[in-house]
Amino acid sequence: MDSLADAVLNGATPAQLEREPLPGDYPAVHTRAEDVEMFRGVDDKDVRKSLHVGRVPMPELAPDEVLVAVMASSINYNTVWSATFEPVSTFAFLNKLGKQGGWAARHDQPHHVLGSDASGVVVRAGSAVRRWKAGDHVVVSCVQVDDQEPATHADGMMGAEQRIWGYETNFGGLAHYTVVRASQLLSKPAHLTWEESASTMLTAATSYRMLISDRGARIKQGDIVLIWGATGGLGAFAVQLVKNAGGIPVGVVSSQAKAEILRRMGCDVVIDRTEIGMDGDAAPSPEKTIELGKRLGRAIRERVGEDPHVVFDFIGQATFGISVFVVRRGGAVVTCGSSTGYTHQFDNRYLWMNLKRIIGSHAANLQEQWECNRLFKLGMLSPVLSATYPLAEAAEAARLVQTNRHTGKVGVLALAPEPGLGITDPELRARIGEERLSPLAPRVPALAG
Structure with missing residues (x-):
């Protein structure tokens, strides 16, 4: 542990943090450019073989950037994509960015430090940063934009x-440590732990834009919303958002165990995929897609009497044709990803003749991120953290997500020495209650692994 990290953990003042020297390198989860071809022809692209935890050089800070001492992070599916080098190697992204020159050239390295969520403490602010300073407790938005x-x-x-x-x-x-633009920062909810607050922004804000934003489905009171993968990171937040909006969430899961978890989360309607004869993640044939859509439609109507207004789909190839079929006339399918494959097939008759819509959605802009984070601050949204790993075991955490053996979000402790730290408003936490705050978490925090 370097002296700056020690100062952060010991609650140093902003002035003390600024006096501490930056380390020349730091521990990070990363991939290596030399490994890009390692999974060619391999069926099981086990991310534990490509994810490394080791020291990487500390980059120089641009004027509009901040350096955050990361207390905790979490696993998102893009870490799995990065570690399998599919659908494209992320080193291609870094190379393209680096060709812009200037500050962008720093990104083109033979290693790629991964992770699109973080909570932590600002330890340096660039000369052009106005709204953030050393000592601020923050969460990080996953989106970088060019404000020019x-x-x-x-x-x-x-x-x-x-x-x-x-x-x-x-x-x-x-x-x-992580280097981010000042325009990525949001204030950390004071009643949440480091690992809880680090597990929310990418998935929760993505779900917020998909369902609530005027750029998404714009759900309203009474809307029936079909949610695939309803106990995953995206789906578990979608269930909460639909409930908050006065809608009726219909959650689809892949096992009875996950169905029980979903019921505990308060989802109004729970459907196990095996109930409709849907097994595995392969894309069904066109004929099978229609049959599965009919079965799912009947199951939904038996429970709520109507077809869904909106389908929330990030599963992709295995579900998309069913989503287009099952959503009601004039309804919308909103999609933000394709974890089972990107080539979607659907019968266009059911789209055009029934005036349905497909809405593409990606992450969330800063205002949407801010509005979503505000809901956490108010206690209207709760984290869905189910396990927490130390940084040294981040590859195991990513493997858990890769093999879909997780529920909710999987956290990773960085500088935080143990779970449960970072709460600066215990009174609000007590008012909300532990069970409501994190329904999937063990009641006594403990490291997994």
């Missing part, structure tokens, strides 16, 4: 230079 690009000022996600930090950029959050 006109489209960014209409919607940050529409800018051509928008990138996902820790996936399409270097210096991600699965590390002791």
